[in-house]
Amino acid sequence: MPKGTTEMERGIGEQAERGRRLRKIAVIGALFTFGLVSGFFVGHSGRGLEALLGPEPILSPAVAIGLVVLTLAATAIGSLLLKDQMDEVEKLNKYKAGSVAGSVYLLTYMCWFFLWKGGLVPEPMHIVLFLLFLVSFFGGMAHYRYR
């Protein structure tokens, strides 16, 4: 038996690792549920996709401000809770993925802007750039985790 280890102690690490993993899943699951519910709430304004993506307001100012406050609060609380559950490798992977996604966003916007000004394409769409950022971020996360 290696020094500093007893048979009784074997498995305590696996239990701790499992607990940490489950706590992380719980926090991410709660944030995901919040995002899903708020997205569903906004998406089902009853005016269709065109209204959702169009320039006209579809929410009352109070509801819009309420959603902003809830989003910021959920993000702040979630970040604090996740901070203790993520190790340095996960944090580094997130920094890298964030950097990749930010670069994709900036380059896409710049190219789209030039093409738009050249009369070749429609005006840049925020929702498309937002979704592109998300896809790039999660793609980056998967790449750095499973490479």
Place this chain on the structure above:
Amino acid sequence: MLVEGDVRNRLKVLRAERGWSQAELGGRLGVSRQAVNAIETGKYDPSLPLAFRLARLFAMPIEEIFDDAEGDD
């Protein structure tokens, strides 16, 4: 110049000697199983605090766990 992956380590051997899984070692260190795997395979060089935690856990000096390629020159 040292780059990521230039630091070799004996983590896999030391872990195997104790009969620990990657998850077991990760739990004892406070990191994920994926982090242990990344260190073992040389995809990630641990921070100094994590290297010290490893040294304490295995009750041996850091240089007996990690070895940089420049030491061979």
